[in-house]
Amino acid sequence: MFGEKKRRKREAGIEVELPITPMLDMAFQLFAFFVFMYHPSALEGQMQLNLPPSGEAKAADKNDVQPSESDPELKLDSEVTITIKTKQDGINDSMPSHYMISTPVDTAHRLDRLEDLEEYLKRQRSDASKDEEVTIKADSRLKYTYVIQIMDACLNPKIGGFKHVGFGPPPDMEPPKSK
Amino acid sequence: MTQGLQLGEVKADPNLTPLLDVVLQLIMFFMVGVSFVSNQVNAGIDLPTAQSARPMEKGLIDVLFLNVNKDGQLEVVGQDQPLTTPDQVNFYLTQQYSDLKRLDRDRGGKGVVNTVVILRADQRASYREVYDLLRRVKEAGFTRIQMRAKTKT
Numbered sequence: 001m002f003g004e005k006k007r008r009k010r011e012a013g014i015e016v017e018l019p020i021t022p023m024l025d026m027a028f029q030l031f032a033f034f035v036f037m038y039h040p041s042a043l044e045g046q047m048q049l050n051l052p053p054s055g056e057a058k059a060a061d062k063n064d065v066q067p068s069e070s071d072p073e074l075k076l077d078s079e080v081t082i083t084i085k086t087k088q089d090g091i092n093d094s095m096p097s098h099y100m101i102s103t104p105v106d107t108a109h110r111l112d113r114l115e116d117l118e119e120y121l122k123r124q125r126s127d128a129s130k131d132e133e134v135t136i137k138a139d140s141r142l143k144y145t146y147v148i149q150i151m152d153a154c155l156n157p158k159i160g161g162f163k164h165v166g167f168g169p170p171p172d173m174e175p176p177k178s179k
Numbered sequence: 180m181t182q183g184l185q186l187g188e189v190k191a192d193p194n195l196t197p198l199l200d201v202v203l204q205l206i207m208f209f210m211v212g213v214s215f216v217s218n219q220v221n222a223g224i225d226l227p228t229a230q231s232a233r234p235m236e237k238g239l240i241d242v243l244f245l246n247v248n249k250d251g252q253l254e255v256v257g258q259d260q261p262l263t264t265p266d267q268v269n270f271y272l273t274q275q276y277s278d279l280k281r282l283d284r285d286r287g288g289k290g291v292v293n294t295v296v297i298l299r300a301d302q303r304a305s306y307r308e309v310y311d312l313l314r315r316v317k318e319a320g321f322t323r324i325q326m327r328a329k330t331k332t
Binding site (some may be wrong): 020021023024027028030031034035037038043044045046047048049051052084094110123139141142143144145147148149150152155156157167169170173 | 195196198199202203205206209210212213221226227228229230231232233234235236281297298300301302303304305306307308309310313314316322323324326327328329330
């Protein structure tokens with residue numbers, strides 16, 4: 001179509017040339033701009049989390065919490081609690097040393113490796129109610145990534161299969177209970 | 180361009196139109212694919228990776244992003260320095276909550292805040308800092324929270 005027009009104009013004796021070169025220059029500049037601006041970032045996903053219950057949030061010691069019938073959150077005590085412990089030696093504080101898991105049938109079960117915890121969760125999965133909430137607690141200086149690792153295992157339908165996950169206060173920040 | 184052409188000279192006139200077409204197509208591709216950093220999302224935050232992280236809800240508009248850096252400090256949009264003290268964090272969260280409440284009332288609502296707090300915490304931050312922030316979020320009055328993580332590919 002364009003060639004035909006050109007031919008017709010040439011026949012008429014007038015040659016109209018469309019300057020492509022400046023347009024191409026501009027296009028290359030735009031191209032370069034968008035190439036530099038293009039940073040394909042890692043895809044982000046979302047994870048649901050239950051906020052810490054108010055009572056637990058306000059009081060460092062569980063004994064300070066006064067449960068009342070009007071506040072259902074205060075009497076919420078998770079069926080399953082996973083505590084991530086660190087060595088607390090000042091060197092390896094940011095890495096997990098072992099895991100403690102408490103369930104209604106098994107109080108304070110110690111597991112040394114993440115794989116062991118995953119296996120344990122898999123075994124318990126069939127018994128667990130889907131609406132059950134799991135609370136994750138970790139020593140205060142542990143890196144957040146290790147907490148997410150556990151949260152991931154809990155939410156993973158092939159491992160924990162839990163639907164509700166919440167965080168609990170760091171056990172090492174709680175004041176020692178008076179004897 | 181053609182005026183100076185003498186008899187017997189060869190005229191090289193490259194056809195630039197297809198080249199322009201290709202370049203424009205590439206521009207289109209990069210324009211669509213380019214992800215300008217959202218003003219609320221801090222690209223410097225190194226998120227943890229999680230297999231169970233689900234794709235984000237597209238219809239979510241009413242959100243408040245909380246970016247926590249590797250030192251556990253809350254980075255706020257428009258401020259050069261992160262919030263370091265608990266008082267600063269509390270003040271920021273309370274102010275945000277009251278602003279959202281007022282906004283809902285202005286829209287004819289009852290002053291109910293349905294804003295989803297989106298926590299984007301660096302994987303190197305410590306648990307205590309993240310937990311403390313969650314606690315403060317709750318105390319400020321927010322009820323809905325989501326966490327962001329990199330999806331495993």
